[in-house]
Amino acid sequence: NAGVTQTPKFQVLKTGQSMTLQCAQDMNHEYMSWYRQDPGMGLRLIHYSVGAGITDQGEVPNGYNVSRSTTEDFPLRLLSAAPSQTSVYFCASSRRDTQYFGPGTRLTVL
Amino acid sequence: AQSVTQLDSQVPVFEEAPVELRCNYSSSVSVYLFWYVQYPNQGLQLLLKYLSGSTLVKGINGFEAEFNKSQTSFHLRKPSVHISDTAEYFCAVRGNTNAGKSTFGDGTTLTVKP
Numbered sequence: 601n602a603g604v605t606q607t608p609k610f611q612v613l614k615t616g617q618s619m620t621l622q623c624a625q626d627m628n629h630e631y632m633s634w635y636r637q638d639p640g641m642g643l644r645l646i647h648y649s650v651g652a653g654i655t656d657q658g659e660v661p662n663g664y665n666v667s668r669s670t671t672e673d674f675p676l677r678l679l680s681a682a683p684s685q686t687s688v689y690f691c692a693s694s695r696r697d698t699q700y701f702g703p704g705t706r707l708t709v710l
Numbered sequence: 711a712q713s714v715t716q717l718d719s720q721v722p723v724f725e726e727a728p729v730e731l732r733c734n735y736s737s738s739v740s741v742y743l744f745w746y747v748q749y750p751n752q753g754l755q756l757l758l759k760y761l762s763g764s765t766l767v768k769g770i771n772g773f774e775a776e777f778n779k780s781q782t783s784f785h786l787r788k789p790s791v792h793i794s795d796t797a798e799y800f801c802a803v804r805g806n807t808n809a810g811k812s813t814f815g816d817g818t819t820l821t822v823k824p
Binding site for chain 2 (some may be wrong): 630631632633640641642643644645648649650656658659673690692694697698699700701702703704
């Protein structure tokens with residue numbers, strides 16, 4: 601099993617550009633989540649999903665969109681990137697208790 | 711709603727000394743508790759978890775934690791640390807009904823000195 605995979609590993613955007621961060625899991629987990637990690641802070645929840653077709657907002661959802669058309673994939677879309685979205689983004693998946701994290705995407709918005 | 715407070719942002723310790731990283735939480739529902747470790751430029755790795763049952767939980771790399779419901783704490787301990795334990799440690803909590811919605815503390819940087 602590959603576990604949770606994220607692409608790309610690194611990305612540089614200009615203010616106003618859009619992009620999609622990809623996340624996939626091969627463990628048939630119902631739950632998937634997106635977090636962002638900023639220096640000196642823990643992970644903050646952006647959006648999460650409890651199954652295909654069902655998503656909900658987390659603590660810091662503004663500026664991000666998600667959808668979940670399959671169990672395996674949970675992409676995160678930045679509609680119009682802003683410097684405040686410079687961060688490391690982690691995707692996670694879980695069945696009932698333990699979340700498994702991907703390696704992260706380091707995003708810089710200039 | 712739930713929250714996590716990691717009481718120490720940085721903990722320096724000498725090699726082979728014991729260490730305790732402190733974590734307090736608040737929640738209006740029953741919770742699951744977790745400790746994760748993050749090495750530089752890597753993702754999060756689960757150290758241990760408390761779901762139910764025995765309040766003393768043992769994890770990987772010789773770490774253990776004790777769930778104290780009355781004090782709403784979940785402190786992480788190791789009796790003898792190694793240089794390789796230098797990393798960022800995160801405490802996390804979530805309600806026992808939504809596996810996708812965890813709340814994390816701000817992290818504790820453990821630095822083990824020779």
